Amino acid sequence: MKNKFLVLFIIILTTISFSKTKIVFWTAPNPNQEAFWKEMVSRYNSQNGDMEIEWSTIPAAGSSEEAILTAVASGRAPDVCTNIFSGFSAQLSEIGALYEMSSLPGFGDLVKNRKMENIMKSWEYDGKSYIIPLYSNSVLMWWRKDILKELGWDNPPRTYSDIYKLSEQISTKDSDKFSIRVIQGRNWNDRWFDYITYFYAAGQGESYVDLDRYRANISGTTGKEVAKFIETMFKNKWTAVDLGDAAFYKGYIVGSLKGPWEIAYAKNQFPDVYNNIVLSPAPVPDNYPADKPVYTFADSKGLVIFETSKHKKEAWEFVKWIFNQKDFDSMWLEYTQMPPAREDLLENPLFENFFKENPYAAEYAKFVKYAIPPAQTTKTVDIQDEMTVSLIEPMMYGTKTSDDAIKDAAKKINKLLW
Amino acid sequence: MNSKSTLKRRDARKGAAFSSIYVIYSVIFWGYPFVWLFVLAFSKWKYFGSPKFNGIYNFLKLFNDPVFWKSFLNIMNFMLYFIPLVLVGSLLFAMGMKRLKYGKTFVGLAFLLANISSGVAYSIMFSKMFSENGPLNQMLDKLFGVRIPWFTNPQWALFSIVIIVVWKFVGYYGLIIYSGLNSIPKEVYEAAKIDGATRWEQFRFITLPLLNPSIVMILVFSITLSFGIFTEPYMITGGGPLRSTLTPMMLMYTTAFQKMDPAYSATMSILVALMSFGIIWLTRKIVERDVSLT
Numbered sequence: 001m002k003n004k005f006l007v008l009f010i011i012i013l014t015t016i017s018f019s020k021t022k023i024v025f026w027t028a029p030n031p032n033q034e035a036f037w038k039e040m041v042s043r044y045n046s047q048n049g050d051m052e053i054e055w056s057t058i059p060a061a062g063s064s065e066e067a068i069l070t071a072v073a074s075g076r077a078p079d080v081c082t083n084i085f086s087g088f089s090a091q092l093s094e095i096g097a098l099y100e101m102s103s104l105p106g107f108g109d110l111v112k113n114r115k116m117e118n119i120m121k122s123w124e125y126d127g128k129s130y131i132i133p134l135y136s137n138s139v140l141m142w143w144r145k146d147i148l149k150e151l152g153w154d155n156p157p158r159t160y161s162d163i164y165k166l167s168e169q170i171s172t173k174d175s176d177k178f179s180i181r182v183i184q185g186r187n188w189n190d191r192w193f194d195y196i197t198y199f200y201a202a203g204q205g206e207s208y209v210d211l212d213r214y215r216a217n218i219s220g221t222t223g224k225e226v227a228k229f230i231e232t233m234f235k236n237k238w239t240a241v242d243l244g245d246a247a248f249y250k251g252y253i254v255g256s257l258k259g260p261w262e263i264a265y266a267k268n269q270f271p272d273v274y275n276n277i278v279l280s281p282a283p284v285p286d287n288y289p290a291d292k293p294v295y296t297f298a299d300s301k302g303l304v305i306f307e308t309s310k311h312k313k314e315a316w317e318f319v320k321w322i323f324n325q326k327d328f329d330s331m332w333l334e335y336t337q338m339p340p341a342r343e344d345l346l347e348n349p350l351f352e353n354f355f356k357e358n359p360y361a362a363e364y365a366k367f368v369k370y371a372i373p374p375a376q377t378t379k380t381v382d383i384q385d386e387m388t389v390s391l392i393e394p395m396m397y398g399t400k401t402s403d404d405a406i407k408d409a410a411k412k413i414n415k416l417l418w
Numbered sequence: 419m420n421s422k423s424t425l426k427r428r429d430a431r432k433g434a435a436f437s438s439i440y441v442i443y444s445v446i447f448w449g450y451p452f453v454w455l456f457v458l459a460f461s462k463w464k465y466f467g468s469p470k471f472n473g474i475y476n477f478l479k480l481f482n483d484p485v486f487w488k489s490f491l492n493i494m495n496f497m498l499y500f501i502p503l504v505l506v507g508s509l510l511f512a513m514g515m516k517r518l519k520y521g522k523t524f525v526g527l528a529f530l531l532a533n534i535s536s537g538v539a540y541s542i543m544f545s546k547m548f549s550e551n552g553p554l555n556q557m558l559d560k561l562f563g564v565r566i567p568w569f570t571n572p573q574w575a576l577f578s579i580v581i582i583v584v585w586k587f588v589g590y591y592g593l594i595i596y597s598g599l600n601s602i603p604k605e606v607y608e609a610a611k612i613d614g615a616t617r618w619e620q621f622r623f624i625t626l627p628l629l630n631p632s633i634v635m636i637l638v639f640s641i642t643l644s645f646g647i648f649t650e651p652y653m654i655t656g657g658g659p660l661r662s663t664l665t666p667m668m669l670m671y672t673t674a675f676q677k678m679d680p681a682y683s684a685t686m687s688i689l690v691a692l693m694s695f696g697i698i699w700l701t702r703k704i705v706e707r708d709v710s711l712t
Contacts, residue, residue: 066675073465073680091678095466176551186658188676241570241659244551252551381676393660 020052021314028064028083028301029057036335037082040328044321051314058083072097072308079309080319082134083301086123086373087380089131092304094378099305102129104316110323115344118369123302125376132319133341135332136300137259138364138371139197141180141283144254146276156255156280158290160229163283166254167238175237180283181247181256182230182239183392188384192374193257195387197297198226200372201282205295209375209383209417216383216413218391219406225285227402231395241396249273257282259299260364264337279363298371300341330354337361343369379416386412458684465680476685486686489666490693492576496665497644499580504587504640505633511592516599526596529589537649544582545569545654569655572662579650579663587643591636598632599625630707637701645694666690 027037034057041055061067064083071077077097084092092098101107107129111120116133123133143156151170157163157179167179184190199208203222210217217223233239239253247253249270266274281294288294303322305315322328329340330350337358345351345365355362374380391409394400400408459476461469480486511529515522532540547554548568555565568578602625610620626633648667651657657664666686674683 062671063675069465069675069678095464095678097466185656187656188672240550242550242567244549245546247551378678381672385672388658389661393658397659399660 020050021311022052022054023080023309023311023315023318024078025053025055025318026058026068026078026081026083027055029060030336032336033082036332039331040322040325043325044318048321051318053318068092072306075308077306077308079311079315080303080305082303084131084304085301086131086133086376087378089123089302089304090125090376090380091378093125093128093130097307098130099307099309099312099315100128100130101132101305101316101319106316106320110320114323114329114340115342115348118343119341122298122372123376131302131304132323133300133302133373135336135338136298136341136368136371136373137261137338138367139193139257139259139282139297139299140364140367141255141280142248142258142262143278143280144248144251144273144276145278147251147254148278151254156278157283158280159286159288160225160232160283161286163229163255164232164236164238167233167236170254171236171238177251178239178243178247178253179255180233180239181243181253182233183241183396184257186388186393188381188388191384191387191392192297192299193259195226195230195392196374196384197257197282198229199223200295200297201284202226202288203295204292205370205372207372207375209377209413211375211377214414214417216410216417218387218413219410223406223410224402227391227395227406229283229285230392231402231405234396235398246270260338260361263358263360277360279360281367293370294367295370295372296367298341298368298373300371300373302341326350333361339365339368341368377417382416383413386416455684455687458681459688461681463681464678469681472681476682477689479682480685480689485661485664486666486669488661489664489669490690492662492664493644493647493666495576496580496647497641499577500583500644501637501640503580503584504591505636507584507588508591508595508636511588512595512599515592515596526589526593529592531589532586533590535586538653540582540586541650541653544578544650548578570659572660575655575659575663579647579654582650582654583643583647587640591639594635595629595632598629602628627707628709630705630709634702634706637705638698641694641698641701645690 025037025041027033037055041053044053058064058081059067059071061070065088068077068081068084068088072092089098102124110132111117119133119136120129123129123131141156148154148156148166151166153166157166163179170177170179182194184193196208199218199222200206202225206217206222208217208223209215218227234241243252244250246269248256248258249266266277282296284294303319305312305319309315325331327350329342332338332340333351333354339345339361342348345368346355346362351365355365375383377383387409390412391405394405394408395402457469460471460473462472462475463469515525518525546552549555550565550567550570555568559565567574569575606624606628607620610624615623646667647665648671651663651665652668652671655663657668670683670686670690673686674680
């Protein structure tokens with residue numbers, strides 16, 4: 001009997017001592033990203049005998065956020081997770097669900113080596129870093145080069161007045177056609193790809209929310225200029241609330257703000273139009289200096305470690321290993337076509353070939369250093385929902401002047417932030 | 419005597435064993451969430467850590483939340499269009515089915531197809547069909563020189579959602595009325611004819627009263643459905659324009675999973691459930707009649 005216990009004890013001890021530490025790692029449910037992470041994880045697992053990465057995509061749900069929150073609530077959150085946008089990371093940080101990375105050994109070197117010192121600043125929450133951005137999709141204006149040429153434009157419009165001039169030209173020629181899609185839709189996240197992009201462009205990256213004073217920052221000159229632009233476009237019927245499906249490709253509009261994810265779609269679905277596209281920064285007020293860089297919105301997502309992880313140190317080692325791979329970002333770019341969140345994309349020889357072969361992607365890469373993520377507030381959804389209902393929609397439907405809409409929206413956003 | 423009671427006890431045990439499957443299922447998937455819902459409604463909790471009791475704060479906040487009441491009014495507005503349209507539509511469908519000589523099964527199934535279609539898929543289809551330069555507006559423009567702002571005008575947007583939901587449910591509700599029509603004995607109509615009743619009188623004084631159970635059933639279904647509307651406005655209008663298609667379900671979803679306030683969302687769900695039960699109770703009180711042919 002004693003022998004049996006001894007054998008059992010040895011077996012248990014051996015199992016424990018030889019068992020690997022498992023790190024649960026979730027990534028975005030996207031075919032390109034899946035292919036990338038599959039290769040990266042298998043490389044890690046083959047090189048590291050004492051740790052095993054249990055990789056899967058974020059479970060199917062209405063959204064990644066829903067799946068992650070359900071996992072957090074039920075105590076089944078992964079150790080490491082990607083596909084987190086900055087507003088969501090702020091919400092998770094606020095409730096203490098994320099592990100602070102800025103104080104960890106090697107964090108400074110990681111940020112420095114990946115050339116993202118400036119980028120990281122706009123991702124901080126309460127002066128600390130809880131998330132490392134993976135990619136940064138800047139938002140740029142797409143123009144139909146062929147239509148612009150027909151109308152006598154060699155270069156795309158730069159300022160609001162340029163757009164008004166183009167709009168007048170188009171509306172006198174054909175009342176069913178418009179110059180640009182000013183507003184992308186009415187969902188809260190559509191504001192990233194219209195109002196917030198215009199705001200960053202007009203205000204040289206100034207934030208639409210003053211997080212130190214807990215106030216909306218939309219009543220100043222920048223906010224007024226942007227709102228006046230939107231109001232003018234709708235008031236003169238130079239744009240429409242609903243422009244229909246694929247309006248840009250069908251020629252109903254000449255320009256629209258788009259992210260780099262549209263490149264592959266345009267190439268596959270509208271190859272003729274694809275060759276007639278020219279990219280430019282978002283339109284700016286008339287007095288904006290032509291030689292100054294134009295800031296834009298960064299649609300970017302990052303990677304976090306959850307506070308609930310039982311292997312936080314090991315998880316951090318894994319994160320460091322990922323970013324220390326020399327080909328990590330070039331491989332990411334090849335697989336996903338989305339610019340890694342680093343400031344040296346155009347100077348680094350690692351990416352030279354890719355950008356030579358993909359000129360539109362190179363155009364996006366130029367703006368990564370001027371691309372700013374949403375304000376680091378836990379009220380992202382509420383604020384942008386209020387922007388839609390109190391600021392954008394009244395101007396779209398002409399129920400309020402831009403000044404009244406600004407006053408109303410600012411008051412409501414201030415109440416949310418207070 | 420003894421063997422009889424043993425048999426009875428054995429039967430009772432078997433019965434309990436069979437029904438326990440459902441009881442266990444209900445406790446896990448209904449009872450537990452139900453209790454949790456009430457706990458949350460009186461707490462402050464954001465997915466992480468333990469809920470903290472905060473009394474009736476969530477309820478006070480809810481009673482002063484204009485967005486919630488706007489979503490409630492939207493549902494009332496929705497029902498104002500939806501219930502008459504779906505009732506008349508399904509009645510016409512059932513009466514048409516009754517008169518069909520051939521292909522009843524095919525027609526019934528064809529209409530039911532809408533009911534079993536994926537909400538996401540047909541929402542995308544309708545959003546393309548009803549868009550500003552979509553096929554429907556192009557046709558209207560060619561024929562009458564007008565374009566309808568299906569999803570861009572607040573009232574039209576809600577009405578467009580109603581049209582889509584009516585399309586989805588008219589076949590299902592129509593079949594309920596059809597079975598109600600089939601249960602009315604022919605003799606009643608024959609007797610009415612002999613008494614000189616016109617077609618309208620037959621419909622008004624025989625068909626409609628005898629269809630009361632089916633109509634009440636459809637009304638109850640319609641009210642429950644209206645309070646549960648989510649996919650169509652979420653996919654097509656996002657609750658706009660000007661929050662005219664925002665429904666309580668959408669608000670609960672965004673509050674719980676985007677604004678990270680599941681406790682407040684739970685409070686909303688309790689109030690919405692109470693209000694929908696209240697409206698159902700009132701409707702039954704007003705419409706339901708004791709129908710019997712004997």
